[in-house]
Amino acid sequence: MNGKRAVLAGLMVARLGLVGCSGPGTKEDSMNKSFGTTKDGQAVERFTLKNKNGAEMQVMNFGAIVLSLKVPDRHGQLADVVLGCDQLSDYETKTPYFGAVVGRYGNRIAKGQFTLDGQTYTLATNNGPNALHGGLKGFDKVVWKAKALQTSAEPAVEFTYASKDGEEGYPGKLAVKMVYTLTDKNEFKIQYTATTDKPTVVNITHHSYFNLAGAGHGDILGHEMMINADRFTPVDVTLIPTGELRPVKDTPMDFTKPLAIGARVNQTDEQLKFGGGYDHNWVINQKQAGELTAAVRVAEPKSGRVLEVLTTEPGVQFYCGNFLDGTITGKGGQVYKHRYGFCLEPQHFPDSPNHANFPACVLRPGQTYQQTTIYRFSTVK
């Protein structure tokens, strides 16, 4: 890095360090600007994080949403690689979780019901017969407290949210903290913790839609993907796991070697038919539960951009944007058509509360939920 860029990057970090939501000058500072007001009158703020390499990420405290993420291609050209919208109102009403945190329970819970310690809990069914992504007003639709971290050497924002006991039907008051860091290795790192005052279920994930060629620049079918997983969790027609951990070998789910997402997505296959394409959870080959593991690698041949996902979670939902259908106009007026973005959502397996053989997602008082997920960007020649 040249000297001027180093000084500039330093300045960015320093300015970020000055602006806490509660600190003086918050509203005026260019690193922390208003992103409008929600329909119910809550002020929303946008933060800009810039690292030493010039990579840049914008986030807001509504849904802790990643608004943009600009990373270089093999020639050093930056492009925004996440789908999104220009207006807060669009995030409130029409996006399918673009860039958002998803919780308290990401993914599906069958028929919106689970039993914990002998008590049955009922959730809203917002996805056919099932509950999806934390309910009618999940973590993606609430305003989080946010502050730029003053202590971090790399630009970082801390988000906190206190989810009430009974919110969206889940038991226990859940205190959630997430730190988003844009590291100097061009990584978007998320560190999650949560504690509860009653036994509850927790499965928090991140829902950015990536397109490494640049958001809005065509579909993602040419991206080459590798998933470090020998098994996946097959689903029924409503996308609820059957409970089986099925080997990927000899199925279109086998991404143990790099292959274009589009190579088999339209094959005749019951699982692909149920998902309308890939919309499944892979069981990550983890040496030890909770160990940070390289889970996925995706390369986009034209730009040379590479995304690696590392996580402490046991599973990853790979969703290839099957429900995008051109009805959403995103950033800069670009229309997001079928499969214009893909999600990689590190998580516990879908419907875990109803499957005793899946890794447990129960959190009890005195325990701390922890997750680290890293979206690492680089390039190949």
Ligand code: BGC
């Ligand atoms: C789910 C999809 C769903 C999408 C947007 C993904 O996590 O697996 O089925 O359509 O989120 O809601």
